[in-house]
Each structure stands twice: as structure tokens, then as C-alpha cells.
Amino acid sequence: MEQRRADNIAEALEERIFNGTYPNGERLDEVRLAEQFGVSRTPLREAFQRLALSGLVELIPRRGAFVRQPGPIELMEMFEVMSELEAICGRLAARRITEEALAELRDANSKCKAAVAANDTDRYYTENERFHRVIYRQSGNGFLEQEAAKLHKRLKPFRRQQLRFRGRMGQSMAEHEAIVAALSAGDSDRAGQVLRDHVAVQGEKFHHLMASLKSAAE
Amino acid sequence: MEQRRADNIAEALEERIFNGTYPNGERLDEVRLAEQFGVSRTPLREAFQRLALSGLVELIPRRGAFVRQPGPIELMEMFEVMSELEAICGRLAARRITEEALAELRDANSKCKAAVAANDTDRYYTENERFHRVIYRQSGNGFLEQEAAKLHKRLKPFRRQQLRFRGRMGQSMAEHEAIVAALSAGDSDRAGQVLRDHVAVQGEKFHHLMASLKSAAE
């Protein structure tokens, strides 16, 4: 992309929005953040634009930048699209996947299992992401790969929540193995179906989590 | 989004890139364009950022902004993704579509036909776009609707080319009717299938066009 400073600032702000430092609807003060980062307003405004295009902040003309956390409905919608994108990747990958990539999928899976055993969640996420990225790549469609990766990244902080469900990690691992099986068999439809369900269930779990949090708050 | 000026400039530049005023790889000169639009470099740089995020220009650090027309391979990839997105919209819409929306689809179709008869291509595109937008909307998934509309817009200038094929307009209209039939029957899978093919064939036609242009040039 472009220069280094605005990029770093955008990343830093993104991180803060993801981890909840800034609550939803918070206005991002240009001058305050500018002196916080030790730069002028110009690079900050460029960073805002990037965040706006990836949907993390809303830029209201002559008002400023406001953080925009997606609500439960939008999140469900995003999970639905994600599951369909993964299904497409899977369908395409089943026909084109290389032996090398299949080996990498198995490797990522075994490392995932090790991470589950060691209760190392960070390690789990890293390998899980590698698993999915390989499938995006093996779709053989670079544009699709990019779009899938973009949405994957955007949903990352929410996907994390849903893994707290008891037994979900184990179930997820079983699904991963079914995915590898379908891909190595070259079964296009089944690979798509299994991947769709694998991601869709994440959305559902997330939905349950939201509902239980809401009812607990009442 | 944000202010008015950068937005207008982004739109104007987008238009110029679409209609081929700027060839691929052309560097967009900040100062030259700034005086051309009668503004300073600041709004122009903001416009560049927007164009970069929608993929029309590439921003190389300390080098500048370069227009980036997608090559034939990338275009085919984009058409492939578009056809899948439309298929998803169709599958979802078949279950949820309202009578009102079905009526609008039929209306758009008949106006399309009239435009074909009158050889009014602009009118044809307008109504065609309305047709597809209704389906995106009726998917009931706002996020999906946005993403589909975004990609639709990006492919617009290329879709136009492909309609020059003799008989393509008539065939396209027949496909539209098949889509409406599947949707009004509530046949989810068939709606998805028909929509996928309808868009995929556009990609293929485009591919043929590119190939014939290339061979003609040799």
C-alpha cells in the first residue's frame, strides 16, 4: 500500500478496536490520537480512511470517525457469507489441490491437535488459520482467496469467543479431518458441504453465546 | 462516507479509469490532477486511498498512484466469484422473496425487453442492474447484498463489452425469465444454478472476446 506511518497507525487502531479498547460508537479524536502517536493529523486521517473501507469505523462528514462494531445481526450475516465463501473454496480446491497442500493441511491439523492437548489457544488459532488459508489458496482463484482472507480476518475476534464452548475444539478438529478426507478424495460437493457446515456452526455457536450473554444481563 | 470534494474526485477518477481515459499502469500525477480539479493535493490523496481500497489504483509507497486494470486472468476470477455470489443470493432469495419483489423483477424484465427492441442499451443496463439488485436485496442478508453490489459495480464496464455478441441480449433475457420462474417456484437449488450459469456465461463470453481481440492484434 502506501507509506509506513499511516499503515502502522491503522494497524494499531485496528488492534484497539478489535480488543475492545474503544467501545462501539466512540468518536476517535484526531488531535488527541495525533499527539498520542506523535504525528500530525494528516497520517491519522489517512489511517481513518483505511479503517473506514474495511468497515471498522464510520466516517461521518464534518463529524468525525466513529468506531463501528458490527451488531449481532450483521455478524450472523457475515458468518453466513463466510461459510459460503469457504464452501466455494472447498468445491474448487477439491478438483485442483496438490499433494503438497494436502500434506500441509494434515500437518496443520496435527499441530492443532497438539495445541488442544497443551491447551495452547494461541497456537491453535495460528494453525487453524493456516489450515483455512491453504484451502483458500488451493481454490486456484486469487481473487477469491483474497476476499476469503479479508473476511476471515474481520471475523477473527468473534470466532475466538465461540471456541469457549465445551467440546467445541474437539468437534472442530473432527470437522477438519472430514474436510481433508473430502478434499483428498476429490469430492467437490462434499468438501463444499462440510466446509460450509464447519463455518456455519461457528456462526450458530456465536449466536447462542450472544443470546446467553444477553439473557444473563437481564 | 466523508467530505464531498474527495468523494467527487474519486468518482470522477473512477469514471476515467473505467472508460479507459487512463491506460493501465499510468501514474496519476498529484499536482497535475490537483490543478485540473482546482483543489490542493490533500483531497486528491484521499481520493487515491479510496480508489486503492476498491482496487482501481495501486498505491506504491514513495512512488505514487498507478491505475491498475485487472488482467484477463483476474477478470475471469472475478466473474467466477460474482457467479457464486449471485448463486448464493438466488438460493437464499428463493425462500424469502416477496410477491412485491417478484413483481418488480417481472417489471424490470419487461422494460429490459422493450429496451432490447428499441436498441436502447443504456436503458437495458439500467433495468438489468435493477433486476440483479432486487435479487441481492431479497437474499435477506444485508452484508451479502453489499458485497454483491460492490463486485457487480466493479465488473460493470467489462460486462458491457460482452453484450456485443450477436444474440446475447436475447439469450440473457431468456435466462432472466428462467430465474424469475425458479424464484417464484421457491426452487432454491434451481434458482442458484440458473443464476450461476447466467453470470458465468458472461465471464466466458468475455474470455472469448479477449481471445478474439488478442488474435486480431497478432
Added chain:
DNA sequence: CTGTATAGTTTTGTATACAAAAAAGTTGAC
């Protein structure tokens, strides 16, 4: 004649200054 180093020019990235619009605060009328 070719390749490299260096001086000069152009162009981008950033800071600051200024103008216009929105928000906040104040005064006054009812």
C-alpha cells in the same frame, strides 16, 4: 564507450496554518 558516483530536480510524505462548519455555552425574552 560503458558504468558508476554525485549533483540537481522532481515528487511524495508530513506538518502546520487557515477557513468553514458544527457543538457548546451564554444571554435575554417570555
Added chain:
DNA sequence: GTCAACTTTTTTGTATACAAAACTATACAG
């Protein structure tokens, strides 16, 4: 005491000025 109009303050949008990096061209060595 409440509401409205006006003034003040804050904040955004834009222009300009300056610094740093990249490109160009020229001179010089081999």
C-alpha cells in the same frame, strides 16, 4: 424556569510549506 437566538469554542476540511526520498542527468573513471 424554559426556550430560542447569538456568540464562543471546538473540530473538521483544505491549502500551503517544508523535509525526505526517488528519479534524472551529468561528469568522470576505467
